[in-house]
Amino acid sequence: MKPSPRTLVLFAVLALLAAVPTLAAAFNQPFYLDLFRRIMIFAIAAASLNLILGYGGMVSFGHAAYLGIGAYAVGVLAHHGIHNGWLQWAVAIGGSALVALVIGAVSIRTSGIYFIMITLAFTQMLYYMGISIEEYGGDDGIRVAKLSQFEGLIDLANPTAFYYVVLALLAVVLLLVHRLVNSRFGMVIRAAKSNDARTRAIGFSPYPYRLAAFVIAGAICGLAGALLVNQTAYLTPEFMNWTRSGELMFMVILGGIGTTAGPLFGAAALLLLEDLLQGWSLLPKLVHNFWQFYLGIVLVLVVLFAKRGLAGLLRGSKDGADG
Amino acid sequence: MAEPMLVVENLRKSFGALAATDGVNLEVREGETHAIIGPNGAGKTTLISQLSGTLRTDEGSIRFAGEDITELPAPERSRKGLARSFQITSIYREFTALDNVALAVQAHAGHSFRFWRPARADAALRDPARAVLEEVGLGARAELVAANLAHGEQRQLEIAMALATRPRLLLLDEPVAGMGTDESLRMVEFLATLKGSKTMLLVEHDMDAVFTLADRISVLVYGRIIATGRPEEIRANPEVRAAYLGEEA
Ligand SMILES: Nc1ncnc2c1ncn2[C@@H]1O[C@H](COP(=O)(O)OP(=O)(O)OP(=O)(O)O)[C@@H](O)[C@H]1O
Ligand SMILES: [Mg+2]
Numbered sequence: 241m242k243p244s245p246r247t248l249v250l251f252a253v254l255a256l257l258a259a260v261p262t263l264a265a266a267f268n269q270p271f272y273l274d275l276f277r278r279i280m281i282f283a284i285a286a287a288s289l290n291l292i293l294g295y296g297g298m299v300s301f302g303h304a305a306y307l308g309i310g311a312y313a314v315g316v317l318a319h320h321g322i323h324n325g326w327l328q329w330a331v332a333i334g335g336s337a338l339v340a341l342v343i344g345a346v347s348i349r350t351s352g353i354y355f356i357m358i359t360l361a362f363t364q365m366l367y368y369m370g371i372s373i374e375e376y377g378g379d380d381g382i383r384v385a386k387l388s389q390f391e392g393l394i395d396l397a398n399p400t401a402f403y404y405v406v407l408a409l410l411a412v413v414l415l416l417v418h419r420l421v422n423s424r425f426g427m428v429i430r431a432a433k434s435n436d437a438r439t440r441a442i443g444f445s446p447y448p449y450r451l452a453a454f455v456i457a458g459a460i461c462g463l464a465g466a467l468l469v470n471q472t473a474y475l476t477p478e479f480m481n482w483t484r485s486g487e488l489m490f491m492v493i494l495g496g497i498g499t500t501a502g503p504l505f506g507a508a509a510l511l512l513l514e515d516l517l518q519g520w521s522l523l524p525k526l527v528h529n530f531w532q533f534y535l536g537i538v539l540v541l542v543v544l545f546a547k548r549g550l551a552g553l554l555r556g557s558k559d560g561a562d563g
Numbered sequence: 564m565a566e567p568m569l570v571v572e573n574l575r576k577s578f579g580a581l582a583a584t585d586g587v588n589l590e591v592r593e594g595e596t597h598a599i600i601g602p603n604g605a606g607k608t609t610l611i612s613q614l615s616g617t618l619r620t621d622e623g624s625i626r627f628a629g630e631d632i633t634e635l636p637a638p639e640r641s642r643k644g645l646a647r648s649f650q651i652t653s654i655y656r657e658f659t660a661l662d663n664v665a666l667a668v669q670a671h672a673g674h675s676f677r678f679w680r681p682a683r684a685d686a687a688l689r690d691p692a693r694a695v696l697e698e699v700g701l702g703a704r705a706e707l708v709a710a711n712l713a714h715g716e717q718r719q720l721e722i723a724m725a726l727a728t729r730p731r732l733l734l735l736d737e738p739v740a741g742m743g744t745d746e747s748l749r750m751v752e753f754l755a756t757l758k759g760s761k762t763m764l765l766v767e768h769d770m771d772a773v774f775t776l777a778d779r780i781s782v783l784v785y786g787r788i789i790a791t792g793r794p795e796e797i798r799a800n801p802e803v804r805a806a807y808l809g810e811e812a
Contacts, residue, residue, distance in 0.1 A: 424669055424677040424685070431666050434655045441615060441653070443641035443670035443728055452676065 246554040250501035261400045277403045279511045280410045281467045286491040286503035287417050288460035294498035295421045296453050297433030301356045302363030303488050306336040306458045308480030310465020315475030318384050325388030332466035333459045340458025344451045370477030381476030418500045429453050494542050496551025505550040568593045568762050574623035583609040585786030596763045598773045601783035607766045608650050611736045615647040616640040644731035648721045656710040660720050664692035667727035699723045715746030733763045
């Protein structure tokens with residue numbers, strides 16, 4: 241089958257991302273290595289949110305919780321002298337999955353505005369917990385002096401090596417989500433989003449499938465959290481701030497809800513735009529000081545005029561509902 | 564004789580002070596096409612929803628194939644062989660017709676915790692789904708997104724989804740509602756082909772359809788069944804004529 245324009249652009253973007261370290265070195269702009277690594281980490285988080293929000297119709301307004309759990313798993317273990325990366329990341333992923341299981345088990349029984357509120361409330365709870373634990377810096381946070389260690393395999397302190405690790409994980413996550421949403425499992429959560437009454441009448445009990453999707457999404461986002469704290473070398477409860485959850489939703493919607501490439505497009509667009517509007521002191525003050533306002537306008541326009549966001553501007557594969 | 568396929572006893576459902584189902588007793592025998600007629604707001608849809616498990620029952624019992632299913636949730640009833648269509652078409656609008664039916668097949672093909680293989684390339688789902696679409700006459704429309712089908716085709720699709728679950732009892736809530744005369748004739752013809760091989764409980768306002776299809780008819784008025792019998796008996800029943808057929812007879 242011929243790949244759709246959307247798929248082609250996705251591969252082109254991934255190829256460009258692979259070239260970033262070389263380009264950044266050639267132009268002596270190491271900052272961009274950092275920026276694009278950050279973009280990819282958020283793309284992983286957004287891809288996990290897209291799984292439940294875009295395909296499952298579960299509007300989780302607390303997805304930053306798992307960024308936080310992942311980051312705390314790494315940061316707290318490091319604080320206590322445990323630097324083994326495999327262990328840290330396993331705890332990050334497993335811990336996030338477990339928390340997602342608890343939050344999901346409660347919230348998936350509700351729908352609509354209640355679902356949004358419950359997921360938000362749980363995340364606020366974790367956020368305040370983070371703020372109140374003095375040992376890990378309270379609301380100031382703490383430095384993570386030593387990054388996750390993968391003895392003999394890879395050194396994350398090497399920016400380029402770390403970059404390629406993130407790129408590889410991003411590719412794996414995008415593929416994983418793509419396979420998931422087109423599998424039998426994925427068809428059930430998409431069906432339940434499309435028409436819940438029909439789905440039950442036809443013989444599916446959507447709850448366990450939705451919950452499983454919620455847990456998988458939490459686990460993937462936990463991995464993003466582990467990457468993020470290695471990126472910043474700093475642990476802070478701000479990872480779980482509700483505005484962070486909002487940003488992730490922003491990325492999913494801007495990039496194109498329910499599309500494979502959308503989260504990457506959305507994360508890139510948002511963080512590049514943010515960097516542009518915020519960073520260029522050459523821009524008139526009016527733009528520079530109110531950049532978030534302009535981002536807001538962009539989102540409103542996307543919601544009004546481009547239902548499937550940036551990815552929707554490119555033709556996807558033929559069978560309408562596909563990723 | 565064996566127990567009828569469906570036995571409903573003293574079924575009740577109230578919305579606030581309104582008794583929408585007010586002590587319904589009903590039997591549907593294996594192989595029969597049983598029609599339920601009654602004026603608007605009589606409680607026909609409420610009854611179907613109680614039978615399919617979409618609505619919880621306040622009181623009374625539902626036995627299906629010898630088993631009490633009164634407290635069973637809708638998905639489990641479906642897996643036991645109860646299928647329904649909705650009065651207001653209920654399909655997956657953004658999926659193709661084939662996807663719609665394949666989902667119905669999938670719901671009855673064991674658990675769906677299968678995470679990797681693309682469901683759309685799965686012959687175990689697609690082949691039976693395609694066969695059912697052919698059967699209802701939508702074979703040529705399989706790849707169309709359901710929202711783009713004509714109204715009548717969407718109703719057919721819904722019935723295809725019900726059939727794809729291989730039901731023992733089909734609950735059809737006004738299958739020809741909103742159809743043009745041609746469409747509705749074709750639908751009645753199609754349902755006639757199912758007659759005998761499928762047990763059907765059919766709610767319908769269209770009297771031509773009812774008298775063509777039904778082996779027996781029950782008349783529901785204000786949540787109560789006031790008469791059950793063969794079509795000619797119902798036509799002749801004075802109480803029914805007064806309550807319902809009156810305006811047409
Ligand atoms: N969810 C509900 N909440 C409150 N009242 C309801 C509800 N559903 C139905 N009713 C009421 O119950 C009564 C029976 O409704 P129902 O839809 O079962 O009638 P019906 O026989 O299917 O009518 P129609 O021929 O118009 O489809 C009506 O008076 C209706 O207004
Ligand atoms: Mg009705």
